[in-house]
Amino acid sequence: xxxxxxxxxxxxxxxxxxxxxxxxxxxxxxxxxxxxxxxxxxxxxxxxxxxxxxxxxxxxxxxxxxxxxxxxxxxxxxxxxxxxxxxxxxxxxxxxxxxxxxxxxxxxxxxxxxxxxxxxxxxxxxxxxxxxxxxxxxxxxxxxxxxxxxxxxxxxxxxxxxxxxxxxxxxxxxxxxxxxxxxxxxxxxxxxxxxxxxxxxxxxxxxxxxxxxxxxxxxxxxxxxxxxxxxxxxxxxxxxxxxxxxxxxxxxxxxxxxxxxxxxxxxxxxxxxxxxxxxxxxxxxxxxxxxxxxxxxxxxxxxxxxxxxxxxxxxxxx
Numbered sequence: 001x002x003x004x005x006x007x008x009x010x011x012x013x014x015x016x017x018x019x020x021x022x023x024x025x026x027x028x029x030x031x032x033x034x035x036x037x038x039x040x041x042x043x044x045x046x047x048x049x050x051x052x053x054x055x056x057x058x059x060x061x062x063x064x065x066x067x068x069x070x071x072x073x074x075x076x077x078x079x080x081x082x083x084x085x086x087x088x089x090x091x092x093x094x095x096x097x098x099x100x101x102x103x104x105x106x107x108x109x110x111x112x113x114x115x116x117x118x119x120x121x122x123x124x125x126x127x128x129x130x131x132x133x134x135x136x137x138x139x140x141x142x143x144x145x146x147x148x149x150x151x152x153x154x155x156x157x158x159x160x161x162x163x164x165x166x167x168x169x170x171x172x173x174x175x176x177x178x179x180x181x182x183x184x185x186x187x188x189x190x191x192x193x194x195x196x197x198x199x200x201x202x203x204x205x206x207x208x209x210x211x212x213x214x215x216x217x218x219x220x221x222x223x224x225x226x227x228x229x230x231x232x233x234x235x236x237x238x239x240x241x242x243x244x245x246x247x248x249x250x251x252x253x254x255x256x257x258x259x260x261x262x263x264x265x266x267x268x269x270x271x272x273x274x275x276x277x278x279x280x281x282x283x284x285x286x287x288x289x290x291x292x293x294x295x296x297x298x299x300x301x302x303x304x305x306x307x308x309x310x311x312x313x314x315x316x317x318x
Contacts, residue, residue: 005030005041006052013044020045029054038261042270051082055094079112079119080262081255085247089116092244097123102194102239105217107246110292113217114177116244121173126213129172134165136186137178144186145202148176149193152203166199169212179239180220180231191235214239249287249294256283259291263298264311272302277313285318 001024005012009030019026027048028041038049079090096103097120105113114133121131139147150164165174176182182190193199194214198207216239225231249256260274260282274282278301287293301315308315 001025002027002029003046006032013040016041016044016046020047038258042265079115080258081252082258083247083252083255085252086255089244089246093120093123096120096242096244099242100124100126100213101241102214102216103242103244104222104240105215105244105246107217107219108248108290109219110290111246111248112291113219113246114175116246117173117175117215117217120215121175121213124173124213126172129212130169131173131175132165132169133175133177135177137181141183141186144183145189148186149189149199150201152201164199164201166193166210166212167208170210171212173213173215175215175217177217178219179216180218180222180225184230184232187232187235191232191238194235194238249290253283256294259294260298263295264302267299267302268307271307272305272309272311274298274301275310275312278311278316281313281316 001019003012003016003019003026005016005028016026016028025047026045027050028044028046029050029052030041031052041049079086093116103117103120105116107113117133118131121127134148136144146162146164148164148166150167151160151162153161176190189200197209197211199210200207222231222236222240226233226236257274257279260279264272264274282294282297289296297316297318298311300317301311304315304317305311
């Protein structure tokens with residue numbers, strides 16, 4: 001059942017509680033989207049909260065319930081808030097989800113690039129397909145090719161026939177994080193696979209083809225990497241059809257209260273919220289580690305608070 005909290009908030013919150021005690025699933029609606037409003041609605045028994053104006057798709061997904069949310073969507077903390085910067089991200093994700101072109105996600109470490117990729121996948125026509133993520137910086141150069149493209153039996157000593165990330169992502173999304181760390185040989189194979197659709201396993205005598213959407217991310221300046229000669233310009237032009245820039249937290253400070261409340265409620269099982277002193281301290285910090293660092297600071301504060309209902313300034317340790 002949907003309840004509009006703007007038509008008499010106190011009375012409507014009591015109504016939410018009554019419906020929840022009867023075992024009804026309630027979705028609360030309001031123009032007021034502050035952390036306090038969300039907490040009051042959830043504590044009253046609402047299963048979900050939508051800030052007006054909301055899209056028909058958002059309402060449909062909320063009514064469908066958490067079982068309809070694709071993996072990774074539930075961790076969309078970086079998209080909380082009402083700052084112009086994060087609203088622009090949300091709008092671009094909505095637009096990009098309707099196409100199948102490659103997406104390049106840019107942003108500092110900790111801004112939520114993989115969360116954005118998962119959100120894009122979850123809102124697209126490929127949401128029923130797999131989401132396969134690999135970090136190029138974590139792939140040893142000698143293993144990167146087999147990890148992404150797979151191997152045929154006998155390709156090298158003790159090699160077995162196994163699929164790579166491209167094949168595992170068939171019908172869904174392949175997300176490559178830190179793509180600037182890919183070596184020149186891997187870049188060449190990526191370019192060929194993306195341009196022709198041909199997929200060559202190590203040791204294969206013929207190619208196969210896969211249908212997927214390609215999403216890449218990096219915190220590096222790929223234009224500068226092209227000028228240095230460490231990144232192929234052809235690959236950059238192939239993957240930057242659609243670009244999404246994740247804003248650093250210092251450029252969306254007005255979202256910190258909502259983010260901090262979200263992380264504290266999630267970590268405390270819905271018991272603990274940051275107090276005014278804690279929020280002031282969080283708002284004044286420069287956040288070099290962005291949203292990931294904020295989440296870790298809040299989790300640390302929950303432990304230090306020993307289960308208190310409110311986080312104080314003394315619990316915030318950077």
